[in-house]
Amino acid sequence: xxxxxxxxxxxxxxxxxxxxxxxxxxxxxxxxxxxxxxxxxxxxxxxxxxxxxxxxxxxxxxxxxxxxxxxxxxxxxxxxxxxxxxxxxxxxxxxxxxxxxxxxxxxxxxxxxxx
Amino acid sequence: xxxxxxxxxxxxxxxxxxxxxxxxxxxxxxxxxxxxxxxxxxxxxxxxxxxxxxxxxxxxxxxxxxxxxxxxxxxxxxxxxxxxxxxxxxxxxxxxxxxxxxxxxxxxxxxxxx
Numbered sequence: 001x002x003x004x005x006x007x008x009x010x011x012x013x014x015x016x017x018x019x020x021x022x023x024x025x026x027x028x029x030x031x032x033x034x035x036x037x038x039x040x041x042x043x044x045x046x047x048x049x050x051x052x053x054x055x056x057x058x059x060x061x062x063x064x065x066x067x068x069x070x071x072x073x074x075x076x077x078x079x080x081x082x083x084x085x086x087x088x089x090x091x092x093x094x095x096x097x098x099x100x101x102x103x104x105x106x107x108x109x110x111x112x113x114x115x
Numbered sequence: 116x117x118x119x120x121x122x123x124x125x126x127x128x129x130x131x132x133x134x135x136x137x138x139x140x141x142x143x144x145x146x147x148x149x150x151x152x153x154x155x156x157x158x159x160x161x162x163x164x165x166x167x168x169x170x171x172x173x174x175x176x177x178x179x180x181x182x183x184x185x186x187x188x189x190x191x192x193x194x195x196x197x198x199x200x201x202x203x204x205x206x207x208x209x210x211x212x213x214x215x216x217x218x219x220x221x222x223x224x225x226x227x228x229x
Contacts, residue, residue, distance in 0.1 A: 004158060031215065041221070043159070043205065048215035056215045091158060098214045103149060106158035 002026045004107035006092050012113045013082055021077045021110045023092030032075045033093040033104060034067065036060070043091065049075065050098070082114045117142045119189075119206045121220035128196045129228055136191040136223045138206030147209040148189045149217070150180055154202045162204075165189060176200070196227045 005024045013019050025032050034046040047057040049067050064080045075094075079086055089111050093104040119140045128134045140146050147166055151159040163174025170182045180191045191204060203222050210216035 006158075009156075033215065035217075035219075043207075043219035043222075045216045045218070050215075056213050058216075093159075103161045103164055104217060105161065106151070108156060108158040 002105075004092055004094055004105050006090075006107035006110050008110060009108065010111045010113070012115065015084060015114055016081050019079050019082055019112060021079075021090050021092075021112070023075045023077075023094075023107055024073050025075055025092065025094030026096075026105055027073070029094035029096050029105070031055075031095040031098050031104075032067075032069070033095070034077045035091040035093065035106075036088040037091065037109075038085075038088045046077075046090075079112075082112075084114050087112055087114045117146075117208045117210050117218050119148075119208045119218060119220040121204075121206055121223045123223050124221075125224045125226065127226045127228065130198050131195050134193050134196040134200070134225065134227070136204045136206075136225060138189045138191065138220060140187050140189060140206075140208050142208055142211065144211045146182075146187075146189075147211065148180075148182065149207040149209065150174065150178070150189075150191050151205045151207060151219075152202045153205065153222075159205060162191070196225075198227050198229055201225055201227045 007022045032049040037043045047061045048055045066078045068076050089109045091109045092107040095104045149164045150162040165172050165182045173179045205222050206220040207217045
């Protein structure tokens with residue numbers, strides 16, 4: 001069964017540094033998402049992306065965040081200047097359609113630790 | 116606003132016994148409800164969904180969920196638990212105004228003991 005993959009599985013960075021989290025969505029999917037889960041808290045929506053542009057973003061997704069689909073397979077989340085509170089598990093997801101009946105498929109996550 | 120609540124952080128059950136993982140929802144309009152499971156070091160895996168139709172929804176790995184409109188609940192059930200069912204379970208609701216967004220519950224850790 002096709003899967004969403006994410007790299008790296010764990011990233012440690014110093015405060016103020018830039019990080020790029022990478023995702024390879026399922027190949028025929030057109031809608032892409034990032035979520036995050038701070039330890040012990042809920043999974044929170046960050047952003048959705050379709051047709052090379054952001055279609056929706058949450059209040060968490062401020063100017064330090066950006067997303068990109070640099071080629072036909074990768075989908076990236078960049079955090080420009082990391083803060084301690086960015087430490088979380090980041091999940092990428094993809095979906096074939098935005099139609100209600102279509103579920104999102106999630107990757108295994110990247111654990112980001114900001115020191 | 117759409118939201119789901121999972122009132123139990125942890126559920127313990129013996130192998131072979133029935134299990135229930137609870138979820139209640141709060142939505143304006145018709146709810147579109149999902150259950151996902153997360154095994155260690157894996158992503159969230161889709162289990163089942165309720166969009167419309169029968170209140171009892173069957174999903175992967177023998178799981179089912181019952182949609183109850185009067186109680187605004189969508190509890191996950193399995194008649195006979197396996198040790199391998201031990202994982203973190205998330206209930207989610209899809210935003211009816213923006214289908215791209217899912218709102219997740221806080222998760223329930225299911226422990227199935229042999």
